[in-house]
Amino acid sequence: MSALKLLRRLAIGLVMACALSTAALAASGSADTVQLRVDATATGTPFPHFWERMFGSGRASLSLRADYRKDLEAVHRATGFEYVRFHGILDRDVGLVERGKNGKIHYNFSYVDQIYDGLLARGVKPFVELSFMPEALSSDPSKQQSFWYHPNPMPPKSYAEWDAMIKAFAEHLVQRYGINEVATWYFEVWNEPNLDFWGGDPKQATYFKLYDHTARDLKSVSPRLRVGGPATAQAAWVTAFLDHVHKNDVPIDFVSTHVYGDDTAENVFHTREKISRKDMVCRAVAKVHKEILASPYPKLPLFFSEYNATYMNLPNVTDSVFMGPWLANTIRECAGKVAMLSYWTFSDVFEEQGVVKTPFYGGYGIIAEDRIRKPAFNAFAMLHRLGDVRLPLDSDSALATRRADGALVLALWSYAPPVGDSAKYTPGTPKGATKHFEIDVAHLARNATATIWRLDETHGNAIALFNKMGRPPFPTRAQIDALRKAGMEPPPRKLAVHDGHLALDIPPQGLVVVALH
Numbered sequence: 001m002s003a004l005k006l007l008r009r010l011a012i013g014l015v016m017a018c019a020l021s022t023a024a025l026a027a028s029g030s031a032d033t034v035q036l037r038v039d040a041t042a043t044g045t046p047f048p049h050f051w052e053r054m055f056g057s058g059r060a061s062l063s064l065r066a067d068y069r070k071d072l073e074a075v076h077r078a079t080g081f082e083y084v085r086f087h088g089i090l091d092r093d094v095g096l097v098e099r100g101k102n103g104k105i106h107y108n109f110s111y112v113d114q115i116y117d118g119l120l121a122r123g124v125k126p127f128v129e130l131s132f133m134p135e136a137l138s139s140d141p142s143k144q145q146s147f148w149y150h151p152n153p154m155p156p157k158s159y160a161e162w163d164a165m166i167k168a169f170a171e172h173l174v175q176r177y178g179i180n181e182v183a184t185w186y187f188e189v190w191n192e193p194n195l196d197f198w199g200g201d202p203k204q205a206t207y208f209k210l211y212d213h214t215a216r217d218l219k220s221v222s223p224r225l226r227v228g229g230p231a232t233a234q235a236a237w238v239t240a241f242l243d244h245v246h247k248n249d250v251p252i253d254f255v256s257t258h259v260y261g262d263d264t265a266e267n268v269f270h271t272r273e274k275i276s277r278k279d280m281v282c283r284a285v286a287k288v289h290k291e292i293l294a295s296p297y298p299k300l301p302l303f304f305s306e307y308n309a310t311y312m313n314l315p316n317v318t319d320s321v322f323m324g325p326w327l328a329n330t331i332r333e334c335a336g337k338v339a340m341l342s343y344w345t346f347s348d349v350f351e352e353q354g355v356v357k358t359p360f361y362g363g364y365g366i367i368a369e370d371r372i373r374k375p376a377f378n379a380f381a382m383l384h385r386l387g388d389v390r391l392p393l394d395s396d397s398a399l400a401t402r403r404a405d406g407a408l409v410l411a412l413w414s415y416a417p418p419v420g421d422s423a424k425y426t427p428g429t430p431k432g433a434t435k436h437f438e439i440d441v442a443h444l445a446r447n448a449t450a451t452i453w454r455l456d457e458t459h460g461n462a463i464a465l466f467n468k469m470g471r472p473p474f475p476t477r478a479q480i481d482a483l484r485k486a487g488m489e490p491p492p493r494k495l496a497v498h499d500g501h502l503a504l505d506i507p508p509q510g511l512v513v514v515a516l517h
Contacts, residue, residue, distance in 0.1 A: 282333035313362035324511030432508030462487030
């Protein structure tokens with residue numbers, strides 16, 4: 001064989017080998033490379049941690065439970081969150097309102113005080129959702145909303161009695177905690193009045209009446225008390241609500257509303273487009289942000305006082321490592337448009353659908369029953385390390401920030417949809433590419449080191465062990481101890497940095513936070 005023919009055959013073989021290698025990478029889903037260029041000294045923009053200022057929780061009376069309080073303490077240590085929001089401070093099991101045999105109304109603040117004392121003692125303030133209707137004041141005490149604890153969704157029988165209760169409630173809080181403290185709280189009128197939580201007819205007009213009375217009642221106690229609404233589901237009613245309060249000179253200090261990743265475009269935007277779970281929350285945030293800017297109140301703060309990737313109980317969503325990249329991407333997309341995003345919820349001490357039947361059923365909390373940390377807990381803990389200045393970076397898989405101590409902190413992720421989308425856990429591997437990140441940082445100190453934290457199928461994921469156990473509905477105490485250990489955030493590792501360059505791989509549904517200093 002001539003030397004020329006041999007070279008030709010070798011060249012053909014090399015081309016075929018490269019083609020096969022590329023095909024194998026594509027087939028394995030591991031061919032995605034992300035090139036990032038970051039300037040450590042670039043001028044950035046303010047990046048307040050809006051995603052971890054507030055969390056939702058189970059109803060008011062559950063905050064008296066020891067496990068609720070232990071979960072709250074754990075999340076507070078990880079995130080430093082400021083506010084907690086829950087339903088039902090006016091519900092029967094809190095015992096605020098009673099009507100005597102003579103028809104006279106009496107107030108009992110015993111549980112109210114224990115509830116708020118418990119929060120404040122743990123460094124968290126109440127975001128007071130004024131709900132639901134005390135049966136003693138209801139226009140129809142027999143009506144019940146579908147939650148397991150059956151709150152009353154009706155308007156008051158007498159607005160004079162409602163006004164008296166709101167004033168007495170606010171006056172008591174100011175007397176007990178002082179106006180300087182209570183003025184730092186927020187008072188939100190009701191919960192999702194556009195759904196079955198409100199029985200007024202027509203819904204919008206009767207809710208506006210409730211809001212008008214409540215806002216004026218609170219301001220009559222002190223103009224420093226902060227009140228807002230409409231606390232709607234599906235980012236609804238905001239324009240009409242702001243037009244109403246402006247026209248009628250009703251006090252308002254903030255706008256609040258809700259959205260979930262699997263809300264539909266038809267319900268939120270009144271269109272027939274398909275919006276992915278990945279983008280729905282921030283599309284809704286952008287919509288309401290624009291509505292406020294176009295209103296008579298362009299500077300009002302916007303609070304999404306409920307959000308999550310799903311409003312259903314989907315184990316492959318809220319229990320899984322999927323929440324890491326979903327949360328990171330939501331933070332990336334929503335930054336600059338919202339003052340607070342309140343994740344629903346911080347704990348699965350939660351009974352809207354009844355008593356918890358198994359630790360991992362797709363509950364909303366970032367801590368499961370028995371104080372087992374879910375992957376979402378570790379995602380929040382990792383993202384808490386981001387700085388408060390955002391640096392320029394054109395990527396849908398990364399955030400670059402700078403901390404006050406000068407450290408550069410990156411969040412990197414490989415988003416992939418949930419494996420299953422039903423109330424029953426679906427085993428399987430996420431369909432998506434492992435992302436290979438090539439990162440170059442300009443103006444980084446020569447002796448800089450990289451510290452990395454990981455969340456993925458094999459890091460910080462108690463669900464992997466739960467699956468190996470056969471998903472027992474009622475784990476033994478030994479199993480619970482093992483699950484708690486498996487759910488802890490793994491210790492960070494060091495990564496080599498060479499002349500400002502580092503490289504790493506992230507599997508589908510993986511999240512990495514890197515601190516360079």
